[in-house]
Structure formats: structure tokens, C-alpha cells
Amino acid sequence: MRVTRLCALGTGALFAGAAVVSLQGQQPKIGYDDTPMQPNGKWHIHDGKRPQPRIVTPGATVGAPPSDAVVLLGPGGDGSAWQMSTGGGALTWPLKDGVLQSAKGMIETKQQFTDFQLHVEFATPKDVKGDGQGRGNSGVFLLGQFEVQVLDSYQNQTYPDGQAAAMYGQYPPLVNASRPPGEWQAYDIVFTAPRFKGDGTVEKPAMVTVVHNGVVVHNATAYQGPTEHKTIKPYVPAAATGPIRLQDHGNPVHFRNIWIRPLKGYDET
DSSP states (O other): OOOOOOOETTTTTEEEEOEEEOOOTOOOOOSBSSOOTTTTTSSBTTTTTTTTOOOOOOOTTOOOOOTTEEEETTTTOOOOOTTETTOOOOOOOOTTEEEEEEESEEESSSBBBEEEEEEEEEEOSOOSSGGGGGSEEEEEEEEETEEEEEEOOOOOOOOGGTTTOTTTTTTTOOHHHHTTTTEEEEEEEEEEEEEEEETTEEEEOOOEEEEEEEEEEEEEESSSEEEEEEEEEEOOGGSBBBBOOOOOOOSOOEEEEEEEOOOOOOOTT
16 A cells, blocks of 8 residues: 655645646546556556446345446336247247246247356245256256356256356366255356357357356356257357357246346457
């Protein structure tokens, strides 16, 4: 912490050596222009000319969408952000009071995404039927290709890379943070799409951080490739963008309060 002395200067004030100077009739100076350049060569350390981050108003309650979110499913929503994955037809999953119930066929957003923050709330059936993969099975597919598993994993064992919050077929969650069946749960996902070189080879794989019910279960982990049952698909340039998909796996899983924030790089407004 830098300690400075306050000196009286008439009706103004100067913090000796500090970043901000305030004198009557003058605009305060922000930051420094005489400090070393950062390693990337774009900005001085504490550079006052660097773009100010844009302001985003957080949601009024935990899980509520912030001001810059794209709401994909909200209270009283009509499902207009979604379509069937096969053929792009109109949504056929039951929707009531802003709650979707999985039914025959996968659904996906009409909009395509690359890098984003995604919030999804879901509930597996309260009346438990089956076990293992047959209990509350669904999935959230990032770019339509990289699955974060949805499953009733409360006192229900299955193969670890297929339980709730798993990067399906690749990595189990760090911990099992599942709530009992029938209770609402939340995934908060930060995803970076894969990058490809000009020749189509992978420059950077897809990366994901997943928070399940407030607990980190994946920490900036790379997908080995698009997810698939019993195999891992190779990366192809088409994996660089895509929709959000929700899976039908024969179980009536409910979804609500789904929103997404496309992410930009630093200093992009």
C-alpha cells in the first residue's frame, strides 16, 4: 500500500506523488504515464488512458441475470430463443411459467456463441426411478458439442466421468455437489471456445470452469475434444462456434432461469 501526505493548497488538495490530483478548476489526472510499460507493450503500469471497464449491473438476487445478459429462458418466457436441434423446427418441449421440461428430441438456441458465461438451473425428477445413468439424465452442450452432464447424482453411483457436472466422458467433477432429487440446482459455466490455426489444427483447446451449486467442480480445464458416448471426437474447425443445447435422455428433467453473457477480451467495450 502506498502512503501519501495531504498538503493544503488553497481550496484544492494534492496527494503528493499519488495517481489522482484534484485542484480547483482542473480535471483530476487519472493514473500514470511515466511508469514502465507492461510486458505486452500496450499500456503503462497504472495507465490512466486505458479504457475503463464498462458498467454491468449485477442481478438483484443470486442467480438473476445481470444487465448485459442474453436471457434464454426467464420467468414467463415463451421459449422463442430455442428450436429443435434436428431440422430447426419450433420448440416442442412443454413450457409452463418459465419452466421447460425435457421431452423427445434435443433443443438448441437459435443464436450461436463462442466465449461466454452461462447460468442454467435444473431439477431432476423428485420421484426417483432407475439408477446410474437412468436417473435424471440430461446434459448441457456448449457450442452444441462439449457436454456438461446433468444427472441425479445424489446417492446414485455411476461411472465418474458420467455423473452430474462431469465433462462427459473426459473428467469427473472435482467433488459431488448434487442436491437431492426434485430440488433446483445451478450450473455457472465460463467457457472459452477452441482456436484453430490456418491449416485447421488446434491452436488452443476449449476451456471450461464449472461451478455446481456454488462449488467449483472444474477449474479452467481443457476438453480433449467434443464429447461423445464411449469415445472422444477429434477437434475440427467447425467446433469454434455453436449453440447451447439441452439433451433429451428419456427422463423428465426441468430447466429454468437460463441466461448467457458473451465474453470479450480485455479493453474491448
